[in-house]
Amino acid sequence: MRLISINVLKTGMVIGRTISSEAGLPLIQKDVIVTEGLISRLKQLGIQYVYIKDKISEGIEVEETVPMAVRRKAVKQITDAFYKIKGMDSKSASFVIEKQSKEINKLVDDLLNSILNSEEVLVVLSDTLLYDEYIYQHSFQVTLYSLAIAKEMGYSESDLRTIGIGALLHDVGKMITPAEILFKPGRLTAEEFELMKQHARSGFDILRNLHTVSLLVAHCAFQHHERLDGSGYPRALVDYEIHPYAKIIAVADVFDAVTSNRVYRKKMVPSEGIAIIEAGRGTMFDAKVVDALKQSVVHYPNGTILLLADGRRGVVTEQNNDHSALPMLRIFEEDNQLLEDTYILNLSEAPNAAIEKVDTEYILEVE
Known part of the structure; x- marks a missing residue:
C-alpha cells in the first residue's frame, strides 16, 4: 500500500x-x-x-510501533482522566488526577515498555485516524515521541518514566480552558489565544499539588511552550531556565501538532514536520533534542x-x-x-x- x-x-x-x-x-x-x-x-x-x-x-x-489495540486503550484512559476534570478549578482537578495517578503511571509504563522493546525508529500513523477531540490523541502521541527522543538521548528508565508522565499530562491545563476556545474549528483571535496560553500555568497549578508524581511533571506542563530564545510562554524563559524534560516535550509537542489532522490547517508528512523543527534548531529548540528526534522517528x-x-x-x-x-x-x-x-x-x-x-x-x- x-x-x-x-x-x-x-x-x-x-x-x-x-x-x-x-x-x-x-x-x-x-x-x-x-x-x-x-x-x-x-x-x-x-x-x-x-x-x-x-x-x-x-x-x-x-504498521505503527504501538499496536492499534494499545493505542485505543491508552487514549480511552487519557480521555477518561481528562474528561472528569473538564471545567473544574485547579484544586478540584488536582484531587481527581491524584486518584487516577496509579492508572496514569501504569499507562506510561506500558508505553515505555513498547518503546524500550523496539529497536526500530518510531512510527506513528496519524494518517489513518480521525480526531473527534484532538487533545487526547495528541497527549498520547506526544508521550510516544517524548519517550523515543529521551531514549535516543540516553536517559535512564527512571527519567524516562518521569518524562513520559510529564508528556502525558503536559496539556492537562486545557481542561480548564473554555470549551468554545479549546475546540474552536478555526484559528483563534488574539484575545482567545491569550486565554489559551493560560493552559500552561493551569496545568502547573493542577500538577504541583499531586503527591504521587514528581514536581518535575508540573514543570513539564508549565514550560512546554517556552523557547530557547525567550519567544515562548507563559514566562518567556530562555535556554538555561528551561528544564531539559520540558525541552524534549516542546519538540514532541510541535512535531505532533504539525503532522496531525487539524480542521484549520493542512497536516504535514513527517519529513516536513522534521524540517519545521530543524528550522528552529538551536534558536527555539534544543539542538540535542532536535537531533534525537531526527534519529528516533520515521521521516518517510x-x-x-x-x-x-x-x-x-x-x-x-x-x-x-x-x-x-x-x-x-x-x-x-x-x-x-x-x-x-x-x-x-x-x-x-x-x-x-x-x-x-x-x-x-x-x-x-x-x-
Missing part, C-alpha cells in the same frame, strides 16, 4: 488501510473500492491522506513515494534504523517511464541519490 493525497484519490482505487475514529471505531474499512460518494465523505471528515493498494506498492506493509513512512533529484521515483519499502532519513526504496520509474522490473535502492548506500520531494499526488497512468 502507499500514501496519497485526498486531492488525487479517484474512483476505482482500493483503500489500503482502515480509517478509524479516535475511539478505534472503523469509519472506512480497508479493501473498500473508492466511489465519488466515498471521496466526498472523506473530504467532509477532514481526511487529507489515505493509503491505497496498487501494483507499485504491492506487498508493502505499514513505508508506502511513501519519493521523487529523487535524478528523476527516479520509488516507494518506501522499509526503514534503515541506523539512518532514519534514508529508507529503502522500490524504484518503479525512471525519467517518467515505468520500469518493467523494479529494483531496491538503499538510500543509505547511495549518497548521490538525493531526495527531491515526497510525492503524495503521484498517479499511475494506468489507474
